[in-house]
Amino acid sequence: MESTPTLFAPASGFGRAAIAVLRLTGPACGPLLAALASGCPPPRRLSLRTLRDPGSGEILDRALVAWLPGPATYTGEDMAELHLHGGLAVRAGVIRALAAFPGCRAAEPGAFTRRAVLNGRLDLTEAEGIGDLIDAETEAQRRQALRQLDGTLARQVAAWRARAIDCLAGAEAVLDFSDEGDVDDAGLDGALLTRAAALRDEIAAALRDDRRGERLREGFCVVLAGAPNAGKSTLLNALSRRDAAIVSDLPGTTRDMIEVRCDLGGLPVVLVDTAGLRETEDRIEAEGIRRTRARMASADLVLRLIPADAPAVAGPDCPERTLAVTTKADLAAKPVAGLCVSALSGEGLDRLLDAIEARARAEIGGADALITRERHRAALARCVASLDRVVAGAPLPELVAEDLRLAVRALGEVGGHVGVEEMLDRLFAGFCIGK
Numbered sequence: 343m344e345s346t347p348t349l350f351a352p353a354s355g356f357g358r359a360a361i362a363v364l365r366l367t368g369p370a371c372g373p374l375l376a377a378l379a380s381g382c383p384p385p386r387r388l389s390l391r392t393l394r395d396p397g398s399g400e401i402l403d404r405a406l407v408a409w410l411p412g413p414a415t416y417t418g419e420d421m422a423e424l425h426l427h428g429g430l431a432v433r434a435g436v437i438r439a440l441a442a443f444p445g446c447r448a449a450e451p452g453a454f455t456r457r458a459v460l461n462g463r464l465d466l467t468e469a470e471g472i473g474d475l476i477d478a479e480t481e482a483q484r485r486q487a488l489r490q491l492d493g494t495l496a497r498q499v500a501a502w503r504a505r506a507i508d509c510l511a512g513a514e515a516v517l518d519f520s521d522e523g524d525v526d527d528a529g530l531d532g533a534l535l536t537r538a539a540a541l542r543d544e545i546a547a548a549l550r551d552d553r554r555g556e557r558l559r560e561g562f563c564v565v566l567a568g569a570p571n572a573g574k575s576t577l578l579n580a581l582s583r584r585d586a587a588i589v590s591d592l593p594g595t596t597r598d599m600i601e602v603r604c605d606l607g608g609l610p611v612v613l614v615d616t617a618g619l620r621e622t623e624d625r626i627e628a629e630g631i632r633r634t635r636a637r638m639a640s641a642d643l644v645l646r647l648i649p650a651d652a653p654a655v656a657g658p659d660c661p662e663r664t665l666a667v668t669t670k671a672d673l674a675a676k677p678v679a680g681l682c683v684s685a686l687s688g689e690g691l692d693r694l695l696d697a698i699e700a701r702a703r704a705e706i707g708g709a710d711a712l713i714t715r716e717r718h719r720a721a722l723a724r725c726v727a728s729l730d731r732v733v734a735g736a737p738l739p740e741l742v743a744e745d746l747r748l749a750v751r752a753l754g755e756v757g758g759h760v761g762v763e764e765m766l767d768r769l770f771a772g773f774c775i776g777k
């Protein structure tokens with residue numbers, strides 16, 4: 343039987359840098375350090391070693407090396423780290439030597455974390471937390487990722503699952519002993535159904551969170567909309583302090599949507615510049631306008647831009663998600679009420695940013711969210727649906743038990759106790775090499 347392959351990957355990104363870290367996991371780590379670094383250094387500390395190509399004996403680098411014997415490691419396997427000089431040729435030379443070593447091969451994205459999950463070091467929600475932590479661009483996202491990595495969701499779901507299993511055991515006892523007459527049907531109907539109802543209500547309440555966790559991961563989406571030449575692209579550039587969108591006095595300049603991610607007071611906000619809304623014969627512009635309307639419909643907030651020197655056109659589609667903003671304030675004949683900005687003079691920009699931040703804080707910056715992905719939500723909703731059927735009082739104890747089994751299973755999926763391989767494939771499709 344072929345033994346588990348030993349995987350290696352750059353863990354510190356690509357390109358020239360002061361130091362480049364390569365990490366390795368698997369059974370060949372020990373033999374590899376013996377060959378490459380003339381022996382395993384003392385465990386769990388960095389030691390300076392000369393690295394030689396095991397084939398040719400040529401010196402590749404003088405590097406800091408860590409030997410991390412399993413199972414108390416990130417993956418649960420033997421691991422090693424090589425902290426190299428970050429030159430391209432140094433790294434390429436060491437990688438070539440590693441690839442030539444028996445049983446060693448390059449890791450795919452997420453491979454280290456996949457092994458950590460398969461070896462029981464992390465559950466699926468904690469692995470997701472690691473992915474989110476690496477992707478976190480703002481403080482609020484980092485805080486949410488660390489909470490999930492810390493096992494907050496895992497512990498809550500495990501507690502719910504234990505209660506569902508408890509109900510299931512009760513229902514199965516009724517099934518097993520119903521012919522013996524010492525457990526009556528009232529035992530199933532009464533206490534068990536009350537406990538199942540309480541569990542269902544608790545999970546259903548957790549689901550009523552306005553998708554705060556998912557939206558914090560994705561970013562609070564603000565769409566800049568309005569007639570051609572309203573100043574959308576100019577405002578996007580001014581708010582994000584970047585020259586992201588093309589500006590011109592020709593109406594219909596913007597066709598493709600342009601997104602800029604910003605950090606507003608620690609919250610992730612995605613500003614979206616769009617095609618100006620108007621009737622048009624131009625097929626490409628019309629497609630841009632169709633996409634704009636779709637994006638407006640899914641936005642967290644729409645800024646409806648109205649130039650000070652033009653009459654206001656058709657009102658907002660969805661008032662509670664729309665802010666009217668007067669643009670080109672420098673061209674106003676008389677003072678304008680409400681939010682009013684000039685990208686030219688900078689007037690009103692800070693006030694508009696404050697207004698956006700306040701909206702984002704109210705919607706995604708509040709209490710810590712438990713659910714952070716659609717995957718968790720779908721599984722918990724399935725659990726609630728099964729418990730609904732239990733509580734509604736199925737005609738047969740067999741059906742009650744089956745629905746409780748489905749509820750337990752759905753909760754198990756959140757942590758990856760069920761169907762983990764398939765979910766890992768999906769999760770790690772978005773991971774970095776070396777993680």
Ligand SMILES: Nc1nc2c(c(=O)[nH]1)N(C=O)[C@@H](CNc1ccc(C(=O)N[C@@H](CCC(=O)O)C(=O)O)cc1)CN2
Binds near residue numbers: 414415
């Ligand atoms: N150089 C380096 N930095 C790194 C990592 C790494 O692997 N290498 N990490 C990698 O992601 C992160 C730190 N996370 C880690 C999580 C668990 C273990 C680990 O070995 N856990 C063992 C031993 C715990 C202990 O000694 O207290 C265990 O849980 O049994 C290591 C790193 C970020 N920084």
Ligand SMILES: Nc1nc2c(ncn2[C@@H]2O[C@H](COP(=O)(O)OP(=O)(O)OP(=O)(O)O)[C@@H](O)[C@H]2O)c(=O)[nH]1
Binds near residue numbers: 591616618
């Ligand atoms: N005076 C003044 N002119 C502005 C201001 N903002 C934008 N403009 C001008 O208005 C014109 C249109 O600006 P854009 O930002 O391209 O307008 P848009 O809404 O993106 O237009 P489309 O992409 O065609 O829908 C340009 O000539 C800008 O220089 C402003 O605050 N003051």
Ligand SMILES: [Mg+2]
Binds near residue numbers: 595596
């Ligand atoms: Mg534009």
